[in-house]
Amino acid sequence: MQRTFIGDLRSHIGEKVQIHGFLQTLRDQKKMQFLIVRDQTGLVQVAFWKANDAALAEQISTLGAESVVTITGAVVDNPVVKLGGLEVQLESLQVESTAGSPLPLDPFAETIPSIDYRLDWRYLDMRRPQVAAIFQVQTTAEQAFREYWLQHNFIEVHSPKLMGSPSESGAELFEVQYFETKAYLAQSPQFYKQMAMAAGFERIFEIGPVFRADPSFTSRHMTEFTGIDMEISYIESHEDVMVFLENMLAHVYSRVKEVHGEKIKEMFGVDLVVPTTPFPRIPMTRALEILKEEGYQLPAEKKGDIDPGGERTLYNWVKKTYNHDFFYLTDWPIAVRPFYHMRYADRPEVTKSFDLIANGTEIVTGAQREHRYDILAKQAVEKGLSLETIQFYLDFFRYGCPPHGGFGMGLSRLLMMMLNLPNIREAVFLFRGPNRLNP
């Protein structure tokens, strides 16, 4: 018999159907049993008159909450039933899998355990529809990104995550045994994205894993996360990248709101706002002035960088000045940016780079890249890098490479900001951190 989704039962009144799902609640009475069954589309009440089959009634009585059942029965319109005004009158029941009792984590308890305990029992935690909703939103968001890229002639790439030599600084790399030698887990697809530019791909994107060996204990860091990266050729400056990004994000927010707006309001209390473009842009020098005006004291050792508290202060300023949730912090000093960021011809101390701050948290870093071999090599040396280890990368720029730029964004950080989640661990399927490798 064909399966009917619980969410579609209304259109099957009077028919015999088969449903599958978890037994969320059993109300076991003297003459009747009411089973609340849940599948991915919703909940339904199943009614059973015990007198119909005493043995079956007895079997049902022993079922622990969250057991998996297949039920056939007639769908009956019944306004008395508070759950959707209909019920399935049970004809047969098959237990697919019994759930032990008590559950270590009851997904439908009034109080939700701490995040760490929830991660121990993540598959039970994820049975809550609010959790599933996060990943439905993520799915739509990723689809919207792809839609936008494909509309703009992008090529999707998948760069390797095992690397033979440390790229960039090397401090935050995971080292792994690789046969007789050592390999490193990619902490960014940066070099390979640029290689695609040298290959003449012109516009590429990648959604893939990124590894950072940073022992960071915060609500927004992970040691493995999904990076959304893109790179485009023939730009004049980082401004072109920012324009592309803001329009793409507006598209993504618009699609997510269209598909999940109601659910997001209901489950997360967030009235999703599709951001208007262009986003406010604040050059670093101006940002420092604003912080001064706002009375925010930057730590003395910061030297032109801005700490998270400063970013939040700027966000509040942007919110009250422009009523916008996003802003670009642009033109960062070379001291706090990697060697491959291009510098202004007339201001060699300043990079053509930006961060995107959403609701006070950094979610994107981007820049125009330096594509001129000699200058790139010079900047690398200046930053104390060994040319030898990055020679393969420098070679990309020896036989013709278009001017280009791009960005990297944290998927979970975006989701966290979008749904106003308190912790990135909520926004990722399975969290990986310095102290968390399981499940």
Add this chain to the structure above:
RNA sequence: GGGGGCGUGGUGUAGCGGCUAACAUGCGGCCCUGUCAAGGCCGAGACCGCGGGUUCGAAUCCCGUCGCUCCCGCCA
């Protein structure tokens, strides 16, 4: 790596120098009822993270340790 906070039945909390450790929820049993966040009664379940100290007396105070968490650093 530095700093703050928290560790009490399965879970979430209360208690913060005299506790035979309380409440909610869950779990088990019984009763009642077309139930529906069901209701009622009974019951099991915690040597209060661990180790040491102060005290007549410690879940409560102190020190150490471990775990978790948040902030900073770093970043997406």
